[in-house]
Amino acid sequence: METYDTLLPPITPANRRTRPILNPATGGEVGLAPVHDIADLDRAVVTAALVQPAWAALSHQTRSEVLLKAADAIERSSEALARLLSQEQGKPLNGPNARFEVASCATWLRAAATTPLDPEVVVDDGQTRAELHYRPIGVVGAIGPWNWPMLITIWQIGPALRMGNAVVVKPSEYTPLSVLALINVINQELPDGLLTVISGGRDVGARMAEHPAIGKIMFTGSTATGKAIIRSSADTVKRLTLELGGNDAGIVLPDADPKAIAQGLFWGAFINAGQTCAALKRLYVHEDIYDAVCEELTKVAAAMPMGPGLDENNVLGPLQNRAQFDIVDRLVKAAKESGARILLGGNPDYDQPGNFYPTTLVADIDNDNPLVVEEQFGPALPIIKYSTVDEAVAKANGLDVGLGASVWSSDLATARKVASRLEAGTVWINSHGMVNPMIPFGGSKQSGYGLEFGVEGLKALGIPQVING
Structure with missing residues (x-):
């Protein structure tokens, strides 16, 4: 049986700092996570910006085909991913938990890959024809939480990649191994440098929010952190999708x-x-x-x-x-x-x-x-x-x-x-919390703004452009 050790990317260079990740059920060590810093983030963003135009130049169909292969790769490694997730996050294998989360990653990635988003004809009256298109943003920063680390990462990166963007991911400091392994599996099918994980601390997240070469931040987490991202992103007028705290x-x-x-x-x-x-x-x-x-x-x-x-x-x-x-x-x-x-x-x-x-x-x-x-x-x-x-x-x-x-x-x-x-x-x-990859999801009041999933989720990862004439 495949083990999660084989799914984690090697820690390089040899002098890279690491830190132990502990199992919340036992206190035992699950593995070592690399400690990335702002310099690592900056290098990842530069690389992402270089490779993104070639990815964006591919057709929606071609990008979708690549993402469908990535979903297949997740399924091939599903049991090893689930066992890693269970040990790092704590959730059991069975029930609506680890195996469910990994299977949902493949489901959501396929949904992002196959949901149609055709140009919308806004006006066509014989004199004027106006069409609404969505262009790639460029580099997207994805900052995820520790509760559903794999699935929420897919919610962020699936539509971003489908729409022609490159993505730099910062996982929670509590659950980096799950995300590192998941992205390593997906990257079996993607061009080098298009999707990168930076396993860093709060300073890395803060730098992402203000980074001039990152065009959008997708964040799931606390309202307090969301407010900090809003403030930090203001000078570069970043697009934001924020799924914040709820009660x-x-x-x-x-x-x-x-x-x-x-x-x-x-x-x-x-x-x-x-x-x-x-x-x-x-x-x-x-x-x-x-x-x-x-x-x-x-x-x-x-x-x-x-x-x-x-x-x-x-x-x-x-x-x-x-x-x-x-x-x-x-x-x-x-x-x-x-x-x-x-x-x-x-x-x-x-x-x-x-x-x-x-x-x-x-x-x-x-x-x-x-x-x-x-x-x-x-x-x-x-x-x-x-x-x-x-x-x-x-x-x-x-x-x-x-x-x-x-x-x-x-x-x-x-x-x-x-x-x-x-x-x-x-x-x-007569239910609560059930989500569907085709049903838009987002908060009101201080639970954030922006929509994820389905057509609206794809639109949120593009820049609207009207072609008029």
Whole structure:
């Protein structure tokens, strides 16, 4: 069986600094990551700018054919990539986790490669013909997170490459190996220098945001970092796509069936142990069915095994890093101290190896509690009781973020009416967080701006040009 060691690019030169990457489930070493610096970034950008015009000169069809071969390469190495991802990020192999993420990389890359984007005839009245085209930007900088490191990298680089750009990728310092291996596999099919990974620190990310030869930044991460990128990119008037923090609300209407929705609620909140930007992080339940929803959700959550990712039986893993563990722990403690009721979990074993925080459900909690107001980004869900739909909508809309939201109901028409009142980039009905490569995705308010996926995602990686005449 292929091992992930064979997928990682060699660390050169011989005197290159490295740092160990640790398994968040065991604390053991996964591998060594190179420590790149700003000089490495500058060299990568120069190379990317040199090779990009030849790539852009190819037809959409030719570029698509190359990307389809790259998707095939991902599939050939899928098991080794998944095992590396599981050990570095912590997510289990099975369930909506490591194997799922790697398979989705191939799916999303194929979607970016094959989605048509033809010139749009804007006016053709016999006297004037105006067509809208999209030209390559040049060099795109992609800055990714640690929660879905491979898949979000594909979300960034797939449409960028398809549209004729070169890409320089900066992965999270917590999960560089997964991205290094993924890009090494993809580069089996791409021209040299077109797609590069720079495994550096925050200084590298800051330089990318201000770099005069980078025409666009794609960033997924915290709102605070997104704001810093906006400021740093201002002098070069960079194009930006920012998918920032969220604190997604779900509203369960009184006609919902608690037993029927419990599984969907669980995975909406606890996919990747809650470490997902568009996960369900605040659940508002009508008082008529509040106790029943709490009971059914607790049954589902209690049956989900948590442990090291390479154990085929587990579907929940650790928090990826100790800093995130501490955030979740602090917020749950604050909820306990306020008098909230712990339905499940809330009792981590601080002496065990790894960053495991137990699946935690918190009921009878005030809407202004820190666990509700702050994004926990972990396996702890506050459940808030409400009396009227107007009250629930007001509370759901009460924060300055709006990435996603959901409405749960047995009446689709009623659910859609409530959904239209929520301030979020995507509102799901009877599910939460499900994304599709053909459905545009992006946030509102301080959850960022710009769209990814589908035709709109391709357009975001091009410069619009009108040919008039």
